[in-house]
Amino acid sequence: MLISHPHHFIFFAAGRTGTTSIEQCLRPYADTYVLTAEEERKYSKHLPPAVALARLQPQIWNGYFKVAFVRNPWDWMVSRHFHDRLRRGETGEVSEIKVSDIQRLCRMRGVRRAISWSPYRTQYSFLSGPEGRIIVDFVGRYERLQEDFDEICRQAAIPQQVLPHLNPTLRGCYRDYFRPQSMRLVEQLYWQDISFFGYHF
Numbered sequence: 652m653l654i655s656h657p658h659h660f661i662f663f664a665a666g667r668t669g670t671t672s673i674e675q676c677l678r679p680y681a682d683t684y685v686l687t688a689e690e691e692r693k694y695s696k697h698l699p700p701a702v703a704l705a706r707l708q709p710q711i712w713n714g715y716f717k718v719a720f721v722r723n724p725w726d727w728m729v730s731r732h733f734h735d736r737l738r739r740g741e742t743g744e745v746s747e748i749k750v751s752d753i754q755r756l757c758r759m760r761g762v763r764r765a766i767s768w769s770p771y772r773t774q775y776s777f778l779s780g781p782e783g784r785i786i787v788d789f790v791g792r793y794e795r796l797q798e799d800f801d802e803i804c805r806q807a808a809i810p811q812q813v814l815p816h817l818n819p820t821l822r823g824c825y826r827d828y829f830r831p832q833s834m835r836l837v838e839q840l841y842w843q844d845i846s847f848f849g850y851h852f
Contacts, residue, residue: 733820
């Protein structure tokens with residue numbers, strides 16, 4: 652999470668949605684937000700909005716422009732899979748995302764593994780408050796990353812800039828990695844993201 656008191660914005664980083672690139676551009680305008688030991692252990696930079704809501708003063712929460720990004724769940728799953736393979740030092744070609752791969756990613760704990768732990772397994776739940784509704788003001792899309800980042804810059808009154816492409820996964824189109832069973836499993840697991848944000852395979 653990044654917070655800027657001069658520019659009145661809060662950026663929440665939902666894993667694998669271009670957040671490293673966005674953070675590099677926003678960090679010069681952000682202030683230090685000190686995590687508790689538990690927050691650091693559980694979430695690191697991926698602090699959920701609901702946790703910040705409980706900590707921040709109401710005038711800050713209500714008066715600041717709160718933003719985050721989401722990504723097509725099938726593309727998100729492929730990115731998470733490739734990122735996890737890189738983290739574990741795995742090499743070799745990947746021809747498909749198997750059901751077992753998806754199940755393993757969903758069992759992993761902690762935000763450093765791309766927010767796959769309960770109750771923040773979905774992007775929708777990550778961005779929701781205690782009443783189960785989205786509590787940020789602006790949800791950008793990874794699919795239009797630069798355009799939506801430009802809107803954040805306008806709202807925060809900071810100079811627009813071209814986002815760098817940081818922390819990428821080198822792979823093909825996400826559709827190429829799915830078979831019918833694995834495609835349906837993502838649809839079942841992330842139906843809320845698919846429905847609310849209007850995604851499709």
